[in-house]
Amino acid sequence: MDDVRWQRVKELFSAALEQEPHARSAFLDAACGGDAELRAELDSLLASHDSTGDFIETPAAHRALGLAEEREPQSWIGRRVGDYRIVEEVGRGGMSEVYKGVRDDDEYHKEVAIKVLRRDYGTRSLLKRFKVEVQILATLDHPNIARLLDAGSTEDGLPYLVMDYIEGQPIDEYCSTHRLGLTKRLELFRALCTAVQYVHQHLMVHGDLKCSNVLVSSQGTVKLLDFGIARLLNPTPALNVADQKLTSFVALTPEYASPEQVRGGAITTASDVYSLGVMLYRLLTGVLPHRVSGEFSYDLATQILHSQATPPSVAARQSASADIAGFARQLRGDLDNIILMALEKDPARRYASVEALEEDIRRHLDGFPVRARAAGYFYQLSKFAGRHKAGIAAVSLLIVTLAGGIIATSYMAREAFRERERAERHFNEVRKLANTLMFDFHGAIQNLPGATPARQMLVENSLKYLEALSAESGNEPALQRELAAAYEKVGDVQGGFRTSNLGDIPGAISSYRKALSIRESLSKAQPEDRELRRELLRNYGKLSEILAGQGDRAGSMEATRALVKLAQALSALPDATLADRRNFASALGSLGFQLSQYDQAGDGLLFLRQAIAMYEALLQEAPEDFELRRLLSIHYERAGEALMTFTSNYAEALRMYTKGLEISHRMAAANPQDARLAKQVGYAMLGAGSALMRLGRPGEAAEHQANAVTTFREALIADPKNDVARFDAALALEEAGASCIALNDLPTAERRFTEALAALSSSPRIASPEPSNMKTLLGVTYFRLGQVNARRAARGRSSAALQNELCSEARRWFDLSAPILEEAETFPSWHALARGKRQQIPKELAGCTDLAMTAR
């Protein structure tokens, strides 16, 4: 290497290190232009830098001449760990030592906390997991969580974490030294809850929440520390059932540990809810709910497992601190209930989420009734019911009999005996007519083009008849049931998800709700009527689906929860059918899918996985059941999608997609006419493709995407007017092209994008001024074509003239894409994608800018 070149390497190496790690690659792309050799040299040196650890940092003489031993006691001070130099020791924990460090090459010497795992914990399997976990931890960015800045292992193989250095006091100490009032304490605690909730949303469980892990800075900001270590030693939670045996390795802090942790069971979000309950107990009463002196003992374990904590108000009254004793009166009632609910022994009886706990505290602060109390009543009632089963059944029966008697009596009284026969005949004729109109006739015209107005009229008329009859008949159950079915049908026509509809969504929702309320009361009267309950189940399903489609979270979740409850009850009956049990799995799956759509990916995935496990079990019984297999594959793919969208666990996402594909692919091959299956397979392949891209395996991604292209292209050729098929095909082409760019196969990439462009251009949605997915995809495709040309120019293999031409071609495409992306940015669902692409344009053009400068 000549001197000029070496100087350039030195310059860029130092400049690259000043960049944030994630920005390095883009920086080098721009700085090296097309000089692949220079780039390779820098990449290799930077990679080497990242693994240098404290290589040759200790002078040779120290080891060689036996000086190292004398250095041992203070060996960490002054040592380098990654980019940081350790300046002092901050503390020692059970399995780690914490140091304060500064960034050596940083002018303003930012202080960091460096946590080094003790040597005994530096085992290789731990280290390996550690690396994976760190990647997830690095994605956490919350104002109340100490940020993870860096991680790695030292030269002698000890894992370390670098985190924000927080100057502060543990939360309990802070509260007492600042003599905070009750409300202030609760506010601090709520801030902590938001941090823990955030962690849960990112599929992690803290597992070691305690006051000393929560610092409050002098500005009063709560910072949650330390999950690296807890997480590292606790790899179980939600997603890693296979690893459960490792939970016993938890170095937990006994006083804060939940009963399931004490038993060595799986640690879940509910365990964090418990530990938060312990913390709140301590903040408000000054003591811990369960305490014994000394080490973790059998006594403490027994207490945690079996004895009820003293109500916080009582504990506070006994406090020696006047501040705390003053809280006693305010604690009685709501706060007692809230804390004791968080501390329930049975995880299922605690708050379902940290969010729910936080919300209850907010409700208390705002003077609203809290859920803890409501849950308590319900709990009491169910306990009562449990103790008096026989009595309750007898009472219920009596009520039903009485009600039936009253109805029968009033009905008879209204009709004169002579007219009764005629009236009944009339009644039955109208009823028959209404039902015929509703179900037979409507069914016949349902799929006729242009029949929608006729359907609407039919449905409305039938409904009128039925309502009139219903009023006339009092509460005759059979008629009520028909009425409910009619409402459901009306709902379908108005806005049903699976049929062509009138687009009257509010109307549909109201019809479904009417059907539901009729069926609910019927079912209450006839709880043993299983068919009725199945109808109710379907009804809840439709309502949940349509509310979810409207973005009504609260409404759809409520419906879904009812759905799950009902499905569970049906599937638990001794002679439940396969369909009943499949419905339960599907209900859990819907719950999971919805939660994952509502940013609760952690819980969502949990349910999706539960649904998957149930389908798998059912398939053991009925291995050939088409619907089961289809549902199973869909749920695998949904889990993959949730993982892709809300986590960075791409490897797991890929595993899910692959599982789904294994099934759906085989089914699609056996049923080549099934367009729905083909589409499902196509999207699963695209999902697997994006996961592989994220995992840095573009070659394999390209294979999946090429298959998806073939699938969707065929569908479009079969139905060229179908705009949805057009979008599918263009999307597959765009994604396939993108992996070709990553593989540096620019000619294939260009072919893909050109084909995508051709498909998109004939869509009516492109011509319309309305924004649409189709248009956003067009903008992205333009961007890709710009990228192809810019990369060609940056390779620098051609003459200057040609390179300039490529650059202006690239600019032309980028100019076409920018306004579309800009518009797309204003829509939440496209915002991130569109903005990312748009911001990338100048970077893509950096090579061209350099070129222009050299040409000058």
Added chain:
Amino acid sequence: MEQGADRPVTQLLAKWRGGNEAALGELTALIYQELRALAQRHLRRERPNHTIQRTALVHEAFVRLINQQSVDWQSRAHFFALASNLMRRILVDHARARLAEKRGGGAAVVSLDEIISPLDAEDAGAPGSAHVPEPQHIDGETDDDVAAIDTALTRLASLDERQARIVEMRYFGGLTIEETAEVLGISDATVKREWTLARAWLRRELAHGA
């Protein structure tokens, strides 16, 4: 070594700086002797622990050989540069001798990749295995590496002389960033930058077993 104003090393340094090339030979011999003697005492553990904590041998030699009052900063710089180079020789000789002893002489230096890879392979096979050997030291502190680093450092010198000198002073001489900057008459920041790249370069060189 006698104490007092007439310490020969101080005078020799001044002579050498004044252009007397012959002074260098004598100077080298004196410092080398002193450093070796110090090193050997450490090896025989004759020195009480507290006196050597975190002090480089070259500092000890400096204190012993140089008249603190009469030395100017350039002489001081020359001394440390020279002493670092001599320490390198001593340490490399020492390491080579130890290596020869262990291997019956002449065996190739094991590259870092060979040290690391068998462990990785084992790890992949048994992710949860209970018994895991303590990771080996893979740093610049084993006998193998001192010799290997010496060889790599010679290669670095042909690419970037100043970087090689910085490594010599930091790693073999045991000087701090600040001292190295002072000796070379450059800024701390420059030393840090050069040191960072040199470490990466050397590490890569060693990893490739070149």
